[in-house]
Structures are given as C-alpha cells and as structure tokens.
Amino acid sequence: MKIFATYNIKGGVGKTTAAVNLAWLSAADGHHTLLWDLDPQGAASFLFRIKPRVKGGGKALIRGTKTLDGAIKGTDFDGLDLLPADFTYRNMDLLLGGTDTKPTRKIAQLLRPLAGEYDHVFLDCPPSISLVSENVMHAADVLLVPLIPTTLSVRTLDQLTGFVAGFNGQRPQVRAFFSMVDRRKKLHQEIIHDLQAERAEVAATSIPSLSMIERMSVERAPVTAFAPRSVAARAYRALWSEIRPAPAAS
C-alpha cells in the first residue's frame, strides 16, 4: 500500500482538487484506492456527494473505538472509496495529542490494517502546520505539494523539505507541482521555469488555473471523470503519470 498525501501550509492552492483527481486516476488504473478527507471543511467529501460525517466522529476513529474500515463509503466510481470528513476533525490535534506515546504516528498506525485492501491511499490534509500535518507526513510515502507560482513558494518548499529531512527513520519523498498557473502571467512562467530547472523534486507538469476545475464543485465529480478530454483532465493525467509508482517488474 502506497500512501500519497496532498499538503500545503496554505489553503486554496488546489490541494483537494489534486487529491480527488489523482485518486480517481489511480482507481481508473485498476488500483484499489482510498481517499481520506482529513479536512473538517469536507471539500473532497462534497465533491463525491458524500455527507461529511463519521459515526462517533474523529474521536472514535483516533481512539480506535470505531475502525476506519467501518467508516469507509464507496464513491460512484469503481475501485475508489472515500473516508469522509467530519466536523469534529477540527479538534483532531487535541485528539492526537491525547493518545499514546507516539502522537505523531497515530494516522500511520490507523491506516496499517487497510494495507490488504488498498493499493493506494490519498490523504487530503487540511492546511496549517499542526499535529495532523505532522502525522500525515509520517504516514505518507509521497508528499504531494501544490505550489502557487510566487516567490514565496520557493520558501515554502524549502521549509517543508527541511522539516521532513529532520525526521528519524522513514521520510516521505517530497514531490512538488505548480498549481493554479496562469499562463498569461510572465512572472508565473519565470518562476516555474527557474524552479523546475533548479529543483529535481518539482514535477514537469503544472496544473493550470481553469474554470473547468472550478466546475468540479458544480458537477460534484472529478474533472477527470466528467470532462476526461478537457485540458484540466489532461494536466492531471500527465501529473499522475509522473508521480505514479512504476509497475512492479514481472
């Protein structure tokens, strides 16, 4: 089971849309895929028309009185399941802090029993630096970081890679990609060009800022599903082919 997490300290950078579309593409490739909507706003749950509610709330999941397995919902798409958001996730830091001796490893531990069932798990992480995001970083094999093309984005990426480098034991691979790119802006083009040239962890694919992506909230479905030939869907497909694990040698 490979765990991908979309993360950025800032909100509104295209995290959820990336998680939703990449998870859909993973399932379309034939991988059993789970998306965990960890953001109490529940945007990913909304996009799949699933109520952002978990029986017993985040507390029951973190304390283990309810299993993740029992809270999972099937989406409308073959091979793609969702663990919905819940408004109580807003207190997840407190819940994680109040658990056991390894509060930063709790999410990784909760996911372990699902390894037999899923090939890929996507974690859609709320913005901010918190115990939740630290948990996500410890659980993830690949940290997917959407970057807005601004000068500050370089600083964000540096901060994050520095933070991850300080981990003991397993560290996630950091893969950044530019998101909400406006091709007409010269500054965007320059920043993308420079950072892609300088930093190996930055993907060659950028996700443009497109109204078709915004339409996802109207259609309540991944753009890759409702407009598979659109520019937006093609961009997510290109990104997925960059980051998806190479098929195992037979």
Next chain:
Amino acid sequence: MITPGLREFLLEAPATDVDADALTPVLAALAQAFTVTAERAGSGTHRRTWLDTFDWRLYRAGLVLEVEQARRGGRLLLSKADGTPQAEQAVTTWPRRPVLDLPAGPVRDRIIVLIWPRALLPIVTAVSTATVTRLLNADGKTVARLVANHATVTAATVAGGDATAAGTTAELPPRLAIAEVRGYPGQARKAASLLADLPGVAQASQSEFTASLTALGRHPADYSSSVEAEITATMPASVAVARLLLRLLDTIENNVDGVLRDIDTEFLHDLRVAVRRTRSAIKLLGAVLPAELAEHYKNEFKWLGDVTTPTRDLDVHLLGFGPMTGELAASPADLEPLRAYLVRRRAREFRRLATALRGPRFRAIIQDWRKALLEIRDASGPRKRRPTAASLAVSTTGLVFRRIAAQGAAITPESPSESLHDLRKRAKELRYLLEFFAPLHDPVAYRKVVGDLKQLQDCLGAFQDSQVQREEIHALADAMLAERAAPAATLLAMGEIAAKLALSQAEARADFARRFARLAGPGGQQHIRILLDGPGQ
C-alpha cells in the same frame, strides 16, 4: 458485484430479452425512493464458466469457482455458495478442456488440497447481457445499483455424468439483483424490499449456477462414487442386489469417458472401485442371482479389473512421486530417469487399457449385464418365501465379520505377510457389504462399525501397499537396467525409497494387534451386534 446476502429476484418477463419495457415497472417502483439513472457504459456482455471437479468437490465444500472471460485474459473467482468472495486470481484465457493444474495464485492455494489430484472441468458457460441502473439519493450520490442480467447457458462439452447434455443451451429468466455500494447497506435493503413487493417479480430461490444447471436438466452433485442404491429392508433380496449392481454399473459407465480422455487419474480409480465392489457383490450376494449369470460375470469383471490394474499401479507411483521425493536425501534430479520411465510405461499401458475399453468384450459386459439386471429388478412373481434384503444383509454381514474375527485372531507376530494380505481382502469385503446395505442400518451403529473397520483397513492397507510398492521398485530397477535407462544415482535413490517403504511396512505391522482388537474385541463385537439387530426391525 452482487452483494452477498442480499436477495436476488427473477423477473417474470418474456425470456427473450430484458428490454426497457420489461424493466419499466421495476424502475418505476424504485423511483419511489431513488432517482434512477442508467449507468454510463453499464451494460455489456460477459462470459462466465463455472468449474468443478467431476465429483463436485468444490460444490460439496460449499464453494463456487467461476472463470470470468474478458477480451484480454480473465479472472478466476472463488466464492462461497452464498456469494461471499474467497479469492481471485488473473488467468490467461481459460482452455475449453479440463485443467489438471492451476497456475500459481490465491485461488490455487485455497483449493488445491481439496481438488488434488482431480482436474477442473468446465460445467456450464453463461453468456449474459447486464443492464446496470444507478440508484441515487437526494444528493445525487449512487447508493445502490440495480443489475438486470439476462443469460443464455450452455452445458460444457465435458459435462460429467450425462454426456448427452453437452452443448445443450437454455435461456434463464431475467435476473435482478441489487448491488450494494460500500457504506450504504440500508439503501440497498430498501431497494431490495421495493422489488420484493412488486408483482411479476419473484425472489430467486437458486443461485445463478444452480439455476443454470436446473435449466439444463442437471443438478449439482449429480455424480458420486458412493453406492447409495435405493433399497429397502422388505424388498426381495434379488431386487435389492440387482439395484445395487445397477448402481455400480452406472458408476462404471459414468467414468469410462473420463478414463478414455485421460482427464485425471480418479476416473480410473472410481471405475476400478466400482468393479471391485461388483466382484465382491457377486461373490458374497450372488446366490440370489441366477447361478449361470453370476458365474459368467464373475469372470468378466475379473477380466475388467485385471485390464485396469497396470495403468492404475503406474498412476499410484506417479501420484506419489512429488510427495515422496521431498522426503528423500537424494536429489529430485536423480529420480528424473525413474519418473520418465514410469511416464513412458504408463503411456504404453494406457493404450492397452483404452483398446480394451473400446473393444467388444467391454461393450458386451455393459449392455448384457444391464439387461440381465433390469430383468431381475423388474421381475414380478410370487414374493413369498423369498429372502428379503434385510435378512440377506444380516446373514452375509454377520458371516463375513465372524470370518474376520477368527482369521485375525489367528495372526501372530510370526505369521507370514500373506495372512495379513488375506485379512485385508476380507476387511474390504466387509466394508463393501456395510456400504451396500447402509440404507438399512441405523446410522449411529453404522458409523461406529465403519469407524472400527476403517482403522484396521488403513493399517492393513499401509502394510500391503508398502510391500507391493517395494517389490515394484525392485522390478522397475531390473527393467530399467535391462533397458539401460538407470544411472547409478537413480538406482541409489530408488534404494532409499525401498528402505523407506520397508520402514512404514514394519510400523504398520507393529500397529496391527491394537487396531484388530478395536474391531474384534468386546467393544467392536458390541457395535456389530447392535448394527445387525437393526435391519428389518
């Protein structure tokens, strides 16, 4: 896709197709609670073949195996009878012929112990067209699916018990199922209950596999090598014996095709067991048949038994090859010349066997024996003073038991091997008699006696088989030397096999007295007394 445990339904519509009209009332009923919408790319044709061994080992173990064929490759799906998935594995295209060894994978791991050494045979193929409709909740979320399936089923070419059924096709009535979406079990139940209330929709009482068999005029587990003759305590003994022998003749006939196609070794094994049972029945119960008939067929079935022996002996060697080489210090490569030699010899012997089974003598046995037995079975006439099945069962079973008790009691550690071999034959006769008359016995008493007897038979079997195989290993070594097909390493490895066989023979001999005492001692005597008090009461 179909939710295990959820009910399936049959649509009482013209069986020709599940068109939109046939589904209209169903969709209207579901629209009371859901928004219904056709699944994009939801309908399609797919082809499935159900597989089992000739003797239905999977079915009897509560399992269903199907291969789902797609344009590129396919999947083997193993489930419980109620549809709960157990294992699946990808396969390249499934051949139309039986498969002796499955490719490695989770399905093979799960069933190999159960089916070995039998081949998997295609039983029924279904080509079905599915129409999928999504059931949405108020948020437009799919919470269940309606799958309407219309299948045409075809009996496989190797159809098992009834070869005449091969290639027969039948249409199944349209089948509706509610497929659950994970996390929405209540919605699926609600949809199922809406269907259940609908006129023209009946709950499906059979699984699709069973329904397919029924439509083709078959039923699952329609082959068994056990005797299971329809006899009663009060019927004339001659009629009961004819029924028994007819049932054994059916088993012989049912296995001939599989033997000739050389599908797996167990066809010949079952055929031989039926021949042995027939010979024992003629010997022990033949007094109730016309004397000439019994005498003639005693010889004919001896001939039939004898022509099948060389192939079966070589089958036994080859079947034991894998497990045996694993226990030896010698490398498997050393034994390869022996295996190759056995394979060559088996091919030769098999040709002889096939010629005999296709020949006039065998055909005459099958036809004339059946005719004679049917005449006896259906004979009407004065039934008074003729012995009944119950009295025959009691007298012969008691006699053979007493013979065993006396013969076994005379065996000492110094007795020659032949005395144990001879006792084994008597024990086998007793076992057959018990099986023949099983319907007349009290099941509890029957199980106790058979349990005691089986213990003794296992021991005597191990003793004799070890000796026979050891002698055969010696004979094979001679033959291979004569053909210059025996490298020194192979001969040494064969020596190791012979030594192992001698050891297991000695172990069996040491265990004999204890096992015999269980059958013929006071406890065993008590069991047989209770058994023989039963029939005809």
